[in-house]
Amino acid sequence: MFSYKEEFKKSFVTRMERKGMEKTAELAYETLWEMTQEWIQKRWNRTNQLYRDNNEKKLYYFSIEFLIGRVLGQNLINLNFYDTVKEGLDELGLQLSEIEELETEPGLGNGGLGRLAACFVDSLASLGLPGHGYGLRYKGGLFTQHFVNGYQTEQPTQWIQQEHNVDIRREELAVDISYYGEIQVVMGLDGLKVNVENPEWVKAIPYDMPVVGANGGTVNTLRLWQAEVSDRPFPGREDYAVYEHETAKITDRLYPDDSLEAGKILRLKQQYFLCSASLQTILNNRSFSIEALPENAAIQINDTHPALAIPELMRLLIDDHALSWDQAWDITTRTISYTNHTILEEAMGKWDSRLIQSLLPRIYLIIEEIDRRFKKSLQQQELDEEALHKLSIIENGTIKMAVLAVVGSYKVNGVAKLHTEILKKREMKELNEQFPNKFHNKTNGITHRRWLLKANHELSGLITEAIGPRWIKEPERLSELHYFAQNHSFLQDFQAIKSLKKEHLIHHLQRNQNVVVDPDSIFDIHIKRFHGYKRQLMNILHIQMLYDRIKRDPTYRPYPRTFFFGGKAAPSYHFAKQVIKMINTVASKVNSDPLARKHLHVVFVENYNVTQAEYLIPAADVSEQISTASKEASGTGNMKLMMNGALTIGTFDGANVEIFEEVGQENAFVFGMRAEQVMQYEKEKSYNPKEIIDSDSEIAQLMEELIKGEWTDGKNNVDFIVGQLMEDSDPYFVLKDFRSYSKAHEQILKAYAHPEKWAEMCVKNIAASGIFSSDRTIQQYSNDVWHLTKIPSIY
Numbered sequence: 001m002f003s004y005k006e007e008f009k010k011s012f013v014t015r016m017e018r019k020g021m022e023k024t025a026e027l028a029y030e031t032l033w034e035m036t037q038e039w040i041q042k043r044w045n046r047t048n049q050l051y052r053d054n055n056e057k058k059l060y061y062f063s064i065e066f067l068i069g070r071v072l073g074q075n076l077i078n079l080n081f082y083d084t085v086k087e088g089l090d091e092l093g094l095q096l097s098e099i100e101e102l103e104t105e106p107g108l109g110n111g112g113l114g115r116l117a118a119c120f121v122d123s124l125a126s127l128g129l130p131g132h133g134y135g136l137r138y139k140g141g142l143f144t145q146h147f148v149n150g151y152q153t154e155q156p157t158q159w160i161q162q163e164h165n166v167d168i169r170r171e172e173l174a175v176d177i178s179y180y181g182e183i184q185v186v187m188g189l190d191g192l193k194v195n196v197e198n199p200e201w202v203k204a205i206p207y208d209m210p211v212v213g214a215n216g217g218t219v220n221t222l223r224l225w226q227a228e229v230s231d232r233p234f235p236g237r238e239d240y241a242v243y244e245h246e247t248a249k250i251t252d253r254l255y256p257d258d259s260l261e262a263g264k265i266l267r268l269k270q271q272y273f274l275c276s277a278s279l280q281t282i283l284n285n286r287s288f289s290i291e292a293l294p295e296n297a298a299i300q301i302n303d304t305h306p307a308l309a310i311p312e313l314m315r316l317l318i319d320d321h322a323l324s325w326d327q328a329w330d331i332t333t334r335t336i337s338y339t340n341h342t343i344l345e346e347a348m349g350k351w352d353s354r355l356i357q358s359l360l361p362r363i364y365l366i367i368e369e370i371d372r373r374f375k376k377s378l379q380q381q382e383l384d385e386e387a388l389h390k391l392s393i394i395e396n397g398t399i400k401m402a403v404l405a406v407v408g409s410y411k412v413n414g415v416a417k418l419h420t421e422i423l424k425k426r427e428m429k430e431l432n433e434q435f436p437n438k439f440h441n442k443t444n445g446i447t448h449r450r451w452l453l454k455a456n457h458e459l460s461g462l463i464t465e466a467i468g469p470r471w472i473k474e475p476e477r478l479s480e481l482h483y484f485a486q487n488h489s490f491l492q493d494f495q496a497i498k499s500l501k502k503e504h505l506i507h508h509l510q511r512n513q514n515v516v517v518d519p520d521s522i523f524d525i526h527i528k529r530f531h532g533y534k535r536q537l538m539n540i541l542h543i544q545m546l547y548d549r550i551k552r553d554p555t556y557r558p559y560p561r562t563f564f565f566g567g568k569a570a571p572s573y574h575f576a577k578q579v580i581k582m583i584n585t586v587a588s589k590v591n592s593d594p595l596a597r598k599h600l601h602v603v604f605v606e607n608y609n610v611t612q613a614e615y616l617i618p619a620a621d622v623s624e625q626i627s628t629a630s631k632e633a634s635g636t637g638n639m640k641l642m643m644n645g646a647l648t649i650g651t652f653d654g655a656n657v658e659i660f661e662e663v664g665q666e667n668a669f670v671f672g673m674r675a676e677q678v679m680q681y682e683k684e685k686s687y688n689p690k691e692i693i694d695s696d697s698e699i700a701q702l703m704e705e706l707i708k709g710e711w712t713d714g715k716n717n718v719d720f721i722v723g724q725l726m727e728d729s730d731p732y733f734v735l736k737d738f739r740s741y742s743k744a745h746e747q748i749l750k751a752y753a754h755p756e757k758w759a760e761m762c763v764k765n766i767a768a769s770g771i772f773s774s775d776r777t778i779q780q781y782s783n784d785v786w787h788l789t790k791i792p793s794i795y
């Protein structure tokens with residue numbers, strides 16, 4: 001009888017033998033890699049053929065980051081081969097999980113924004129929709145984080161391996177990108193034409209990565225551009241060494257910050273490189289007339305980083321395709337749509353006009369013209385100064401990319417209900433009034449294929465046992481788990497799996513960081529980038545308070561808790577780095593105190609990334625989502641943790657609001673100020689943290705200890721932290737929300753004392769999490785924005 005497993009084993013062994021070396025894990029990895037690539041290639045060719053034959057509208061998702069994580073295991077899962085391969089390898093005495101560990105994760109993103117792009121391309125392929133990702137092939141992904149004396153250090157990470165690369169170089173599809181040069185207006189056949197003389201040329205080479213959808217049905221493409229020297233002659237090329245060096249820099253490394261728009265020329269080069277290369281390929285390889293672009297292609301720009309796609313598309317349509325301004329504008333504004341991910345001022349994307357003018361002279365002229373025409377269209381209205389300020393693309397020598405992105409696209413979305421409301425009513429109120437139908441909400445989602453099927457195979461199995469396998473295709477069906485929320489034996493199985501996943505995490509940490517964690521403690525997990533608004537500081541201050549209480553009050557002996565932290569700080573973000581150091585200092589003080597250690601353990605997981613997240617998330621009991629209300633646009637870690645049966649302690653911020661709505665506040669621990677209150681305080685500048693300190697003796701004691709240096713190790717200091725809390729008036733309202741945060745933690749302890757009830761709450765969270773699958777998000781984008789048609793596949 002035919003058996004896939006036997007076939008796999010036979011082919012695997014033959015290939016291993018052909019390599020003629022010892023049976024090492026490395027060799028097994030290489031062999032499995034090759035085989036997987038072959039399986040994928042067949043399906044990839046088939047999808048591309050279908051796309052050529054059907055000529056359906058396509059989506060192109062432009063993003064400066066794609067944080068895809070390891071691909072081998074995920075591809076096997078999406079191909080439906082994981083179990084077969086795992087069992088086959090088992091029988092050959094090899095462990096798939098060990099083999100998977102050999103893959104270096106390509107860290108081509110910083111955090112939520114990049115990971116969202118990765119979830120989206122997974123969902124597009126899994127829904128059988130023609131949608132491809134366009135990004136940059138950074139040689140160095142996000143830095144590797146190590147702690148030295150508790151301080152974060154950053155080492156470059158190289159993810160590209162010569163032997164078995166995840167992507168395929170497509171030399172034949174290379175395009176040239178131009179920078180600098182002088183503008184000249186010449187007389188062409190159809191009137192005046194703008195030329196750029198003597199530009200500097202750079203070649204963009206695409207590397208294609210397959211994006212395997214569920215059941216291997218559709219394999220879409222993630223195309224990443226690499227900068228190389230151009231073959232074109234131009235004056236600057238003569239100093240070849242310099243030119244070569246400058247060129248390589250464009251895709252040499254990822255900017256290690258997603259919440260600060262570094263106004264640097266290299267960053268601008270990267271952004272334009274992505275936009276120009278991607279648009280050129282789309283236009284060069286089309287099978288329709290240029291006028292029909294909006295009916296054949298949708299371009300989604302992920303935040304403002306690719307907003308230069310708007311003027312660049314205008315440039316290509318006018319200069320290369322000889323369209324009039326009005327025709328070009330009509331096409332552009334029916335093709336491009338924009339997602340906003342933040343209201344943080346420093347991340348809004350602002351450029352010095354002179355920088356754009358010198359690096360991209362033609363693009364600058366086009367932006368100027370867009371701004372001029374838009375301002376002209378506003379002249380009939382009576383707008384006050386504030387409105388005109390909010391509506392200008394160019395102002396006082398600055399170009400505001402967010403305004404450009406709104407004006408130049410047909411749809412603009414926020415990433416959670418609350419965030420979209422804030423955009424419409426406050427941050428972009430004036431723009432929303434000008435374009436009333438443009439703004440809409442698309443609450444983020446996460447792919448359950450990675451965050452449940454891959455990261456928590458065991459829980460996935462249990463769910464399937466209970467409600468059958470249909471939830472895998474239709475994740476909303478997780479709601480059927482509601483019937484099991486009070487089923488004793490189901491709850492016991494759930495608890496057993498939670499313990500198992502804790503064991504896996506413990507083993508992983510023991511191996512990597514040499515720490516030993518108590519498996520019976522509450523796993524309280526705070527994982528995300530370090531930022532003031534994410535308030536890791538509030539968490540660690542609370543731990544300090546617990547420590548004080550244990551030391552002070554002989555009757556206070558709480559159930560053991562392990563507080564996990566994971567996350568990186570941008571290398572230039574001094575405050576965040578000081579918080580990291582403080583957590584490490586607190587960790588060593590608390591962990592080495594024999595009394596406190598029985599109740600508290602602080603573990604800082606080094607180098608948090610997608611792979612680490614796959615260990616941490618399934619093991620969590622408690623999910624810390626404690627941002628200052630109004631600041632976190634959505635959050636997506638909150639969804640991953642909920643889907644794995646962790647209970648959220650969180651503020652009414654971002655998608656937390658919708659999580660609470662879905663699961664009910666009684667199945668979460670909600671605390672803190674609401675967004676309106678925060679914004680009111682900000683507007684009135686009426687919050688004074690000293691009032692809190694004066695009225696709460698425990699907080700006062702904490703502050704005193706901080707100032708006295710009791711939470712430093714002699715070498716570091718916490719001046720920045722104290723400065724922010726006191727002199728800078730605590731901009732993220734840490735002290736203001738502190739007491740209600742601490743009460744929410746007390747509620748957690750009370751609830752955890754009833755294990756079965758706790759498990760019931762966890763299961764209710766899983767049951768309510770289906771709506772947070774990115775399949776739902778992508779389907780909504782497709783229905784409301786992109787209008788894609790599913791292509792039936794043969795697999």
Ligand code: GLG
Nearest residue numbers: 112113341632633634635636
């Ligand atoms: C942003 C936001 C997050 C959001 C993510 C994806 O800060 O709240 O979940 O994008 O939309 N820069 C980010 O990570």
